[in-house]
Amino acid sequence: MIIVMKAKAKKEELEEVVKKIEKLGYKPHIIQGVERSVIGAVGDERGKAKLQSLEVLPGVDKVVPILKPYKLASRDIKPEGTVVSIDGRVEIGGNKIVVIAGPCSVESEEQIIESAHIVKKAGADILRGGAFKPRTSPYSFQGLEKKGLILLAKAKEKVGLPVVTEIINPKDVDLVAEYSDIMQVGARNVQNFALLKKLGKHNKPILLKRGMSTTVEEFLMSAEYILSEGNKDVILCERGIRTFETATRNTLDLSCIPVLKERTHLPIIVDPSHATGFWSYVAPMSYAAIAAGADGLMIEVHPNPEDAESDGIQSLKPHKFAALMENLKAYIAAAGRV
Numbered sequence: 001m002i003i004v005m006k007a008k009a010k011k012e013e014l015e016e017v018v019k020k021i022e023k024l025g026y027k028p029h030i031i032q033g034v035e036r037s038v039i040g041a042v043g044d045e046r047g048k049a050k051l052q053s054l055e056v057l058p059g060v061d062k063v064v065p066i067l068k069p070y071k072l073a074s075r076d077i078k079p080e081g082t083v084v085s086i087d088g089r090v091e092i093g094g095n096k097i098v099v100i101a102g103p104c105s106v107e108s109e110e111q112i113i114e115s116a117h118i119v120k121k122a123g124a125d126i127l128r129g130g131a132f133k134p135r136t137s138p139y140s141f142q143g144l145e146k147k148g149l150i151l152l153a154k155a156k157e158k159v160g161l162p163v164v165t166e167i168i169n170p171k172d173v174d175l176v177a178e179y180s181d182i183m184q185v186g187a188r189n190v191q192n193f194a195l196l197k198k199l200g201k202h203n204k205p206i207l208l209k210r211g212m213s214t215t216v217e218e219f220l221m222s223a224e225y226i227l228s229e230g231n232k233d234v235i236l237c238e239r240g241i242r243t244f245e246t247a248t249r250n251t252l253d254l255s256c257i258p259v260l261k262e263r264t265h266l267p268i269i270v271d272p273s274h275a276t277g278f279w280s281y282v283a284p285m286s287y288a289a290i291a292a293g294a295d296g297l298m299i300e301v302h303p304n305p306e307d308a309e310s311d312g313i314q315s316l317k318p319h320k321f322a323a324l325m326e327n328l329k330a331y332i333a334a335a336g337r338v
């Protein structure tokens with residue numbers, strides 16, 4: 001249920017409603033809107049009639065049910081889009097198109113610092129680099145783990161870009177949080193509910209990737225796991241889904257962007273690298289993502305893709321990335337973004 005407060009509701013009136021919600025056994029989530037506050041009361045669906053009685057309290061405008069299974073992620077509860085602030089320097093979900101770029105994996109100090117310089121020079125806002133790698137084969141490079149996190153943080157310090165890296169195991173949440181500005185949940189962990197719950201208790205922004213067989217509704221339910229624990233900073237990422245098509249690594253589901261924009265207030269970015277699996281398809285799909293309404297992109301870039309430990313075939317060479325960033329400007333302007 002959503003309790004919509006009157007525009008002029010007093011702070012004490014809101015506090016009273018929060019107390020009543022808790023007394024009825026529900027968890028209140030306050031969402032401060034531009035004009036008014038709304039309170040999401042989340043809990044057992046069966047007892048929701050009891051919440052309806054809150055409508056008589058002073059300061060309450062109305063009590064309305066949220067019919068979708070995801071509540072806090074729903075646009076019903078928060079009509080204006082969420083803007084996630086990264087390290088106080090970059091905002092995702094505002095008018096600006098945010099570009100996250102860097103190698104699939106952190107491989108060495110030299111490689112990650114060089115990558116950071118390359119992507120910053122071309123205009124990227126955030127550096128990516130995996131330290132814990134979820135590989136299909138146990139014989140493939142698994143990442144430098146803690147050493148990789150330290151090198152990524154070093155690159156951040158040296159080049160001055162916020163960083164995002166993947167978290168795989170719930171036991172590593174505090175470690176990864178210490179070295180990163182955004183924690184990424186990869187496609188393979190989108191329904192690792194223990195991990196999502198743990199991340200929900202943190203205050204670091206979370207980049208949640210869609211799973212390869214995850215429906216839009218399941219994707220939003222995964223976001224709900226994080227939001228329901230209290231972490232409001234969730235960024236969704238479409239990275240391709242598995243279809244019958246084999247010409248590309250996955251099929252980029254561009255249509256999920258307007259669908260998600262309609263259903264949720266959370267920002268949405270697109271990863272055309274994992275979606276297509278081949279570097280030459282990355283630029284056209286980046287342009288298409290902006291046209292479809294994405295708030296940003298995540299692109300794999302490597303100083304020498306032929307030597308990459310992982311995903312070299314889909315990684316852009318530095319000059320190709322610089323050209324993409326240049327060409328992107330016209331699409332960004334056409335979409336009315338900056």
Ligand code: PEP
Nearest residue numbers: 104186187188209239274
């Ligand atoms: C990645 O970003 O390096 C990655 C492993 O992506 P995904 O989880 O989308 O496969």
Ligand code: MN
Nearest residue numbers: 104300310311
């Ligand atoms: Mn990768």
